[in-house]
Amino acid sequence: MKKIAPSILSADFARLGDEIKDVALAGADYIHIDVMDGHFVPNITIGPLIVEAVRPVTTLPLDVHLMIENPDQYIATFVKAGADIISVHVEACPHLHRTIHAIKAAGVKAGLVINPATSIEHVRPIIKDLDLLLFMTVNPGFGGQQFIPTVLEQIKIVNRWRSELNLEFEIEVDGGINAETAKLCADAGVDVFVAGSAIFNQPDRRQAILSIRQAVQ
Ligand code: DX5
Ligand code: ZN
Numbered sequence: 001m002k003k004i005a006p007s008i009l010s011a012d013f014a015r016l017g018d019e020i021k022d023v024a025l026a027g028a029d030y031i032h033i034d035v036m037d038g039h040f041v042p043n044i045t046i047g048p049l050i051v052e053a054v055r056p057v058t059t060l061p062l063d064v065h066l067m068i069e070n071p072d073q074y075i076a077t078f079v080k081a082g083a084d085i086i087s088v089h090v091e092a093c094p095h096l097h098r099t100i101h102a103i104k105a106a107g108v109k110a111g112l113v114i115n116p117a118t119s120i121e122h123v124r125p126i127i128k129d130l131d132l133l134l135f136m137t138v139n140p141g142f143g144g145q146q147f148i149p150t151v152l153e154q155i156k157i158v159n160r161w162r163s164e165l166n167l168e169f170e171i172e173v174d175g176g177i178n179a180e181t182a183k184l185c186a187d188a189g190v191d192v193f194v195a196g197s198a199i200f201n202q203p204d205r206r207q208a209i210l211s212i213r214q215a216v217q
Helices: 013-025 048-057 071-081 096-105 124-129 151-164 179-188 205-216
Strands: 003-006 031-036 062-067 085-089 109-114 132-136 170-174 192-195
Touching: 003 031, 003 205, 013 031, 013 048, 013 205, 031 048, 048 062, 048 071, 062 071, 062 109, 062 192, 071 085, 071 096, 085 096, 085 132, 096 109, 096 124, 124 151, 132 151, 151 170, 151 179, 179 192, 179 205, 192 205
Parallel strands: 003 192, 031 062, 062 085, 085 109, 109 132, 132 170, 170 192
Antiparallel strands: none
């Protein structure tokens, strides 16, 4: 079953609880939360306080995407705040094996994120330890950017590695995802589709989620 993960980065932050309830009712599978520190990426967004505040609002898994330097330092805090999946960028982790295992040891699912211009060879040594592999399909930092199609080739290769090795981690995409680009990603082997503006900028969230779901099934 393909999964849809609305990114709250495009939600109305003055009404965040209601926005999350709205997409949950509209059929979301995960709630994607973009944490940015103004160092690893040029934008500053959400911290653990917001994760903690939205935790009681939904039973859906909170898919926390850390776009921060020194993610190791914050794993325990995000777990305590209620994260179910914590994903870290390969570019931000000099001791990636340690970081991925620290996330798992903290009792949540571990995801690895890879930027559009980062070699997928970085994934190989850690591939068996992942619960999720997130391909950025834009350069991280902002919602509403345009999908970068060259990532599709990288996804296809990793999807092949996954079947050859008989692994079950989920492949997720994030950035510029709408019904049309989601279909291209689904054909390349993607399971989880993050969408911010294509869901939250639409008045009818049920219809927005449905059109992505129909495109990928
Ligand atoms: C980008 C974030 C995304 C962002 C996606 O750095 O990681 O999750 O919210 O937004 P859209 O779907 O509008 O490209
Ligand atoms: Zn994200």
